[in-house]
Amino acid sequence: MRKGVALLLTLTATAFVAATAQAGHRAAAAQTASISCKSTMKIAFVTPLTGGAGFLGQEQSSWAKYAVKTLAPKLGLKIQLVLGDTPVEQGPAPAQALAQKYVADKSVVGILGPSTSGAVAASSQTYFAAGLAHISPSATRTSLTKGSPLEATAAFLRVVPGDYIQGPSDANFMISQLKVKKVVILDFQEPYSVGLADAVETTLKAKGVTTIRLSAPNTTTDYSSFVTKVPNDADIVFFPTQKPPDAQTFAQQLLEQGKKAKVFGGDGSNDSSAFKAAGSYVSNFAPDITGIKADAGIIAGWKKDNPGKPVGSFGPPSYGAVQVLLSAIKLACNADQGVLKARHDVLRHVKQVVIKNWILGGTFKFSTKSNDPLNAKFYIFQIQSDGSYKLVG
Amino acid sequence: MDTFIQLTVDALTLGSVYALIALGYTLVYGVLKLLNFAHGDVFMVGSFIGFGTLQLLGGSSHPVVPTWLLLILVTLAGMAGCAVLGVVIERFAYRPLRDAPRIAPLISALGVSFFLVNSMQLLFGATPRTYDTFSLSNGALYYRGIDIGNVRVPLLRIITIVSAFVLMVVLWFLVNRTRTGKAMRATSFDREAAAMMGIDIDRVIVFTFVLGSALAGAAGVLFAMRVPTQVTIGFIAGLKGFTAAVIGGIGSIPGAMAGGLLLGFAESYTQGYISTKWSDLFVFSLLIAFMIFRPQGLLGRADIRKV
């Protein structure tokens, strides 16, 4: 067996050296910081393609691919989209490793995502130090751009509003439209839901609504005992889950136990194929774009490339993010007269991007005070008896 | 009082599923003295096999057979599929290690568990899948049921509890009233002596795995009938099933049943009356306490280590 060991060692060493040399060679060859705008530039999309949130990444990447395919030629740019996988179960490590990878690759001029707030917090410093703009289509955690300490850096931008808008907007809807007196709020002991639940609770409490706060471990699958704790006279259960089937189950179990409360989901619960309990509510940072006439062409084109898949709600913001990033690259290229001097040139021009007939409706502009979109709002839908989502707020 | 009844119903439902999983652990441990870490993931695969069968039979919105037949077929499919899986795992991952140091099959089990979870994720993605039993028979499974006081116990929960109970009775019968069951008990008592008495150890072990894995598969289907399933549930389910087995006394079949129910009650009442956040912690502390102060569990035999 010693021969086998020697063989294995030799193979390993060879592979190691080869990989190192290859990677090193590539990096060395791309040492020159300036990039010609006529060459193929790369943008990297950091999103969970596998794991618990894999459906998010798959949906977003299909729209991002379509956006790069259609928009890059229109802007006269040659763009290659690279995908980086950050499964949520592995925590921040994949995001940090990918950040290092893309920072080292000089042909990467901009980053899409990271899609999950945790990944942003873990890698924003690295991107900022390297001058790479990272635009996220879905990381909505408030503390990334507001509050103290800020979890993200000045290089982080997002094209969707943060949870600090979602929380109060949901709460205000509940108060003004649904006239709630008692609300049960659930969180899942992870950043997204805890942040959102906190925001909703604060707003409701300030307006005098009775709130009951429950907390479920992230691994919970059976919510029966939580349903038991919902008082018979509660009006709404705020259930910001990122797994739409769980929201559906919870709604069914409420009915099972004869409780009158309705489920109110966050943007993570949007999925008309999985969450369709009639009478429930969902909030989202985007309206259903199939209702926007200007998007008909985009939708038709995307559907051709992705037959049989529903339009979804996480995908279109990714299209929008690509649009913003490519526009920023174009602006930087114009300012630098065809040769991008450095990556942070893209960053410097990002906030100047204005897009009319934005895919999510209206005109897109960044807010001057923060790296969030200006005047972004959340939309609230009610699930009808046929399972469709109707805009109500 | 209503809360109490509701929580008790929840406890029984949870507990029956835990009991089924715990039985699988106990059976395998009794015969092989091996903690099958992959057992929780067999449970998970069972729920997915059930899901697949459900889709083949038309899905819950347009089933091609009446509801009662649908549920039975799905459960049987889960049990059969898991039985096959269990046998394969035993044959290829544990049997070659039967004479190896005790640590070897444990590590192999870790590898199998890892392999199963990631294979399922590779093939079916990580999105939760739901059986959507709500749509069956126009929600009859949720709306119809028995009323206890002000609380209605839905049909689905009754089905879960009763099916688990029936399976446990069948198991008891198989273990205590058949020849192979006797051989199994003999092997778990003393493997070498059983071999010397002419019992085919390999067949007994295969039989054990068939039983244990089939029960895990049934548990998976019963579980997924009420709650969406995903590839990550195996780990926690395995831990809890093992806790139940140890609390009840590992190696003892009535112990596993008792342990499972006890665990269900502990979890349900803790979540209901004390706190939802720390219920896991409480359950673990219960386990640690048992292991330190009463390692043979509730109904197990105190292990006399023969020199």
Add this chain to the structure above:
Amino acid sequence: MTDSTPHSSHVPAEGPAVGQDEWVARHSERRLIRGGPLGTVEQRLRGVPWWAWLVLFTAAMSLLPFLSSSGYVQRVGFDTVLYMMLALGLNVVVGWGGLLDLGYVAFYGLGAYAYAVLDSDKFGIHLPTLVSIPSIVIIGALAGLLLGLPSRRLTGDYLAIVTLFFLQLFQTVTTNGDNMFGHNVTGGPNGILRVDPLHLFGHNLAVEHSGVFARSYYWVALGFFFVVYVALRFVNHSRTGRAWRSLREDPLAAETMGMPVSWLKLMSFAFGAAVAALTGTMFAALNASVFPLTFYFTLLIIVYTMVILGGSGSQPGVVLGALVVSPLLEMLREPSKARVLFIIALVGGSLIAFRISKRLGIVAGGTVVLGFAVHAIAGAIDSSWVAGEKSGGVGGAIAHWVVVPAHLARWLPATTYIGLIVAALACSLARGRLRIALVIPTLYLASFVWENVMLTNPEPARFIVLGLVLIGLMIVRPNGLLGERRVEII
């Protein structure tokens, strides 16, 4: 029984040497002296002292930042060094103490969180590094002692479960630690951010320069690794180490001879935990943050694979294991590199299984021919069946040889994957000509599945590889690459 004739090149039978005295087993290996120049070289190499190897190895590793200027490669190197340290620590518990500790990465997390709490803006404490790191090592050791307490009464399997529960406990506490009796201790799921970098020799060691990984951290990590290796080696060659060995070989005999068994077990836990905690501090310092999810089951399996692959009980072994597994995992993330690795694995595996022989030729030739045949037939039936995206690069050749359909039917990945498993298992059962006949389509199917199913989903695929490695190792070679064969006395 083995055939131990002197001067024969016959290698002893593999697997646990049951019923054989350990001294005899080792001695019979020693008698296989090779003649000729190769033998002389081997003898000379055996004579080189261990510290010379260590110095040489560390010196070679420290050249990495000069071989590659890519921050990414250096970062992977840093992670590998951390893994080496973790493997060394786990080796103490599993390899020397013989205890299956499934909660090991919780100590890693403990060290990281402790550093984050003691050296960050969280509570405003900023202890100097030279104070915090030794304190954390001590905290880790104490935690190890604490976890080891139940081990006194529990045997192997039970201990494994209790330690696994400890891991789950750690996970629960860190995830819920943002509301412990009203105090935010661990930052909850958001973790702790803005952790201080290391502060050595008077100034802060920056973790990055313009976003690129700072090389100094790599060398600091290597330094720690060197110290840990030497320290553990001295422990192993002391009375404690010898006591551990006797405890591992036969606990009952050890107890009868008056060894303080409980104390020894506690010591092994403590040492392992201390090393893990130390590694944790480095991790937290470089990442400037800690999150709960990092320290969980997946990481545990990775470290275990390294230890088992390298050979538990052997320090150079586990270091080698880490050196192999860590870059392997990273390379498997990228399809182009993963393809190359796959080819190496197939070729290497065939060589080891069949050695240079006619059978190897038949298998290799048959597979290649089958591939071309299937490609031609598939292309003839429907051109979209071979029209999928193919990439170039070194591994590109295989992408062209195997069939890559443009669109995968929904049932295809599952059926081919399960089919591959069935075929592989059947191969292991078959013998002789039937085996060769089965191996050829299996190899082709493996290439197909790898290319179309696994490379499209590299994250779970690499863990599947890891799981298979673990299972395969335990069955074929439980002592790993450089470990000693455990002898179980019946």
